[in-house]
Amino acid sequence: MTAKYPSARRRLPASALTLSFLLALGATPALAAETSADGAGADAADATVGAAGAAEAAGQIDDDVSRGDVIIVTARRRQETAQEVPVAISVIRGDSIEATGNFNVVKLQQLAPTLQVYTSNPRNTSVNIRGLGVPFGLTSDGFEQGVGIYVDDVYNSRVAAATFDFLDVDQVEVLRGPQGTLYGKNTTAGAINITTNQPTFDFEGRAEVSVGNLKYRQAKAAISGPLSDKIAARLAIAATSRRGTLFNTTSDRWINEQDNLGLRGQLLFEPNDDLGITLSGDYSKQDPEGFGTAFVRVGRTQRALARQYDGLVAAYNAANPTRPYAVPSRNIYDRLTDIDASLNAGNKIGGASLRVKWDVGPGTFTSITAWRFWDWKPENDRDFTGLSIVSRSQNPSQQDQYSQEFRYNYEGDRVDFVVGLFGFKQRIDTQGTEQQGADASRWSLTGAQAGIPGILEGLTASNTQYLKSTSAAAYGQLSWKVTDALTIQPGLRLNYDKKTGFYQRIVTNGAGQVLNCTPIPPATSLPAGSVLAAQCGVYQPQLTQPSVSDWNFSYDFNVNYKLARDILAYATYAKSFKTIGINQNGLPLNADNTPNLDASTVKPESVNHYEIGLKTQFLDRRATFNLSAFRTEIKNFQATVNGGQFGTVRGYLANAEKVRSQGIEADFKIVANDRLTAYANGAYTDAKYKSFTNAPCPPELSGGTFQPANAVPDYSQPGVPGALSPRQCDISGQRLPGVSEWAFSYGAEINAPLDLFAKEGQLYFGIDGNYRSRWNSNASPSIYTEVKGYALTNFRVGFRSDGVDVFGWVRNAFDVNYIELLQVAPGNTGLIAGTPGDERTWGGTIKFSF
Template sequence: MYTPLKQPRLRPIALALASLFLLDASHQAHAQTQPEAQSEAKDMAKLDAVVVTVQRRKEKLQDVPVAATAITAADIDARGISNVADLASLAPNLQISPTPGNSTAVQIAIRGSVTTNPALSWDPTVGMYVDGVYVGKSQGSVFDLVDLERVEVLRGPQGTLYGRNTLAGAINLVTKKPSGQFGGQVSVDVGNYKARVTKLSLDLPSAGPLKVSVGGRTEQRDGWVKTAPGSSVTQLNNRDNQAARLAATLELSRDLVLDYRYDKTKVDQNSRFSQVVRSTVDKDFGFPSGIVVSTGGRVENAAVDGPSFERMNIQGHALTAEWKLNADNTLKYIAAKRDMDWKDALDLDGSPVAFAHTQRLSDFKQTSHELQLIGAAGPVNYVGGLYRFEDEGFTSNPQTFFSGGANFDSRYGFSTKADSVYGQADYRFADAWTLTAGLRHTSETKSTERYNAAVSPTGAVLAVIVPQGTAASTKFTATTPLLSLGYKLSNEVSVYGRYSEGFKSGGFNGEAGTVQEATTPFKPEKLKSFELGAKSTLLGGRMMLNVALFNNDSTDLQQAVFTATGAAASDIRNIGKANSRGIELEAVARVTRDFKLQAGYGYLQTRYKEYPDATGKNVADNVAVVHAPRHTLNLVASGTLLRTSLGELRGTADYSFTSSHYLYPYQLTTVNPALQTAANTRVDGVGLVNLRLSLSEIELGSQASGELALWARNAMDKQHIANKIDFGPGFGNLTQAYYVDPRTVGVSFNVRW
């Protein structure tokens, strides 16, 4: 029943390893001519301690008994990270794919758990947080953040401290706080495809108790897919976006501090090209020839006739009040509001033939309130809190097929109200032993309304499929515990065992094709996880090595099964049980003061334990597990190659590899020819290389310094398909592919003061 997955050649790995060697060799050659400097470097060659807030309080990463990866400000700059989409493969068993057709929504998988459909009525499996504020949906989750200081990737259920929709893990995006001292930086990037990125960050002098910083970012880039004359747009896969940020800190007293954050992102660009790689439309429907099928690799010239755009406008406000009650206890209140206007249009047939066109016109808003008590009492550290989250949204999803021969007016709305109470405590009952226990209880209400009708090209209703006023609501609760035991073998090495649970919210299928489907809720998906881990600091602080082994069992697994029997949609089902298990390795070594190596590897084995088909038969052995690559690998070498009177020559080589995986839960072996086959939505493994060479610390007067950098992303110009849509045999086997960007190269200039 198993279909082997094609693995890539290892030449990119060899290139990355060669880059590591060359960086090291260059440094060593330089250092050998300066024995005194070499001795000094060895004395200073220690890793900086990374401080994180994964347990709602500041701790060293190596002291936290959870599998977590932290990416610091230096790595963020060197690796060109500006949003969550840039994190693909940067942590073991983390897999990120752009959703088909657009660039502002992603599918994030951790340890094989994923939400594939970006529809607003469905919740993500991985929770994303910006400065402690939860971002409710995957649609619109790719927005650029100015002044990003740290990224934390937490793997495994985070149901106690983070709550709903962190079944697979959580990603924390942390921005810089205003310093109160005048300073800032401005940078300009220029690259191929007429790419232009400008960034500005400015810290203002404090005004009494008030500290303020502001920032902005703009990006424009021509599309790498050019369209023929007469097409509906002149290009596809372009970039046009702006982002802004305001941060303010008001110290009302020594013990009471208010922090306000505002962020805004605006996107107005064309959609990604839907390259058809498989189709039997002509034969099956007698449809006039014209749909172009391109299987020979990435296409950079096309012709389209349908609307093709992607527009997003997001605004977020967050206010945090932190009151230090005494030396050991702090009360924190976080209030937040986010609004999103998101629209896209896709020419799904990728041709000048009007065969399949869709649009999603969405509005979404969310509010949240959280009250936390963070403190300590002797050997006990504790966190407790109350949390409320509300959202509401609406999507109009017009669709047209067969040159207007089949048109649908599809709309749905939804709302959520969720309340929870939680607590977690660490008890150090002996010098080397720490016991952690936590519990969270969540009560949630979901509501939906649905309308769907077949309409004429002029909009006249031909047949009502789901009547206006179709609505439903449901309530459910979940209790998610945590139990962890940690033991310090020495000051440098600790081990832990952890049991945790998480859940993803239930709800209603907004894209439902029948009244029954629209009003029948699907249940929350639940996951139970056992994890064993070890964290170590070796070689006198020059090396960090972390290991985690895990076993996850999922029940009431939510799967989106794409259908094309009328309006294109996905049916969401609780399909049974699944298991995933694996190992994760992370290592960082500061070879010398100037040279650092980083490596992360994840191995993942997943399978369905129960997967009933339409007749109730268990077909678990013949269904593909989705977005679950067997191997993920990331290698980074960075260092100072040469010091000159002008500045420091620094280099970074970044290699990430993701093995082959499937995109939809289709049959592995074709038993029913009327259904899709998994092999048609399989993506090959790929290794991508990013390179950066910079001249840094260039003196520009007494108060400023500059950096000039050359960079290349996808340096090997891999023609890799990141995602697909398979309409299946019932719709002419129309299958679109969405490629990663080709090689982009450029130069950056940065000034700091």
């Protein structure tokens, strides 16, 4: 017996990329490897195909198709198989996501080799594809994402959305390469398109409960059905909780926990067969104790040896013999930390959207109106230690965004096209506080001042900032079938962006007095001046009000040729861009300690992207093998840089002259029969700074007295205490941070028929795993932030029948120790802190549906 549990409606998104990621896991063996691709045309809702309709369409397209994995899409306003579409999308179905435990985008990278996701907290999250997307490191509101995140066609402008649990998800698509001629918001590296299950006119429901070690609890439920013959509704809820993965000996509790709640409601109004109107609303909340780090290692810098981490701890202990300091463990895999500042990661996100689809003549008109909000309430420990150096660090933010998109799709015998208009408006307000603690003087000052806690204790930098962002675009793409085998597909986009920012930092001492640091008195002046010099050396008042706008014109061109019935070759060139950015977190300083106003804005990125590929099927279309090669060149790459100081230049944006990412991706999938499916995907990615001549130096070349301003930088004494430090470093030729050269994922599922409790069903066993080679966790690659490669393996075994699925699972089955992220502590002390990956977890899941 072969059980089938198709979605009531399969929704497949529009994209302009090459199909390269195929996943062979799902609710049934026959459908487990379901993947899909689409064409040059529409949004997710424009590719709706029911299971029966798909089967009928398959027969219409190719009467010879009787075996294999035939996926039907209508993204170009006609029904066609995925392998016939010369554009790219990687589809991971909702049931596969649940089966493999990848319940948010952060975890999804274990299934997609060319996806990289790093997070130290929801705000500081980087989502990259092929090593490109957002600057790696601390996040600034002043730049655009290179990887767009869409939920039901609605663009989410902040990457914090990526950290929430998937809620009633039908499928997730990982799109690779520049977007813009088909999507509302321009993206240069790709997109993650999340499609939720839609309301149905047939009554249906599902519920799922999971429990596991680490006090893991997860519950999901959804119900859908008609309210009348023209109105249908759907309601979904999900909640997740899990004990933290680090034990904080200071607070005597586990941190970095999960505490998530999500709700989504939808109403669908279909007055006739030509018109559909969907009103959606959602709300998600996170309230964990997080997020903190643990001690990893100490690396030598060029600071005086007594001013590096171990020397500073020794000096502190000598001055405080009754309460000496030592980290609870120097082995991060003991999962112990002692950070002493308050931790919070309160995160709320939600909104509403109205989508109208109207079939007009030979095409379809689509309107998407949306409002989104984001409320972020963090508290962090930015010194990464159990000492009170930075006693408070928080930047709560509130965001509102509004977007409107109009799109029209047309289908003809030889020509199809899509044209669209997109408007976007956003405002983000932030109120930041960073405060020095009782141990700050001992840590940051020298001589007699180091023994006077009151010099820095209570020193506070309070900032107020806002960002106003406006974007408008017109875009379109044409598909012209020159012959039955040859198709050309050009696309155009015209984009306007304006950003206005405001940043003001006021500095007060422990007595609450406002400091004036212009000019900073020399340290050799009167004692009062010496104290002020010390305080202004940590925090300086700033006021910047950048405003900048820009027009951009971009385009792409695709040519594809069908070499044989099941062999398609294609080539794509895209000229794309990432728009202007502004620095919102404070500016780096000039030699006289005044803000460098030239760094207020960063130039737009200019992107040239090339891609070729081959898509094939064989063994009666039961096997699929796709191969793609790409090269992306970016001028004025927007990078996050770190000057190693507290406050002012903890992280800011700058332009690297040129970056290049190139590589090869290969994907194989086989549906051997109804009992066995398997897949294997691999990627080689060579992502480098081709030219970045004025980058901040890594920690081993930092901390000493600066070399003369006009001197040729000397890199010959890394980690030598007291050596002169270059003012900037040329890191041209080094790899981009966060990118593994090699990445692989694989999986298989086998099943056998079984009658259990008078139910016909299947006993199944599944395995999935991934490997990635070493990568660097600092914007300027450092020998101290090299992360070793690792491989993870997951197993599951269960029983499924009509409406019931029960399975047990083990993730990271071999309990591999690995690092998710390393961070360089401020102050050039050589301290490296980090976050360990999840240890072995296990549990069980039961799912019901009707």
